[in-house]
Amino acid sequence: MWGADLVGMSTVPEVIAARHAGLKVLAYSIVTNYSNLFHEEAHSQEEIRHHAGIAGKHLQTMLSDFVRSRD
Numbered sequence: 001m002w003g004a005d006l007v008g009m010s011t012v013p014e015v016i017a018a019r020h021a022g023l024k025v026l027a028y029s030i031v032t033n034y035s036n037l038f039h040e041e042a043h044s045q046e047e048i049r050h051h052a053g054i055a056g057k058h059l060q061t062m063l064s065d066f067v068r069s070r071d
Helices: 009-020 045-070
Strands: none
Touching: none
């Protein structure tokens, strides 16, 4: 219904505080692994770091494009 694939709950308190202070908020969440609700396999730190590295590169590109579009 919201058009979201996931929700980053750790962001909620920071966004509430920022909005209360009158700030505009843009938030990104990087997901490095699926919840164990969807499978039985254990997550390795190597796997999580690998996915974080890939996502970090994508985030860097998105933020660069966003900043460029605001000029």
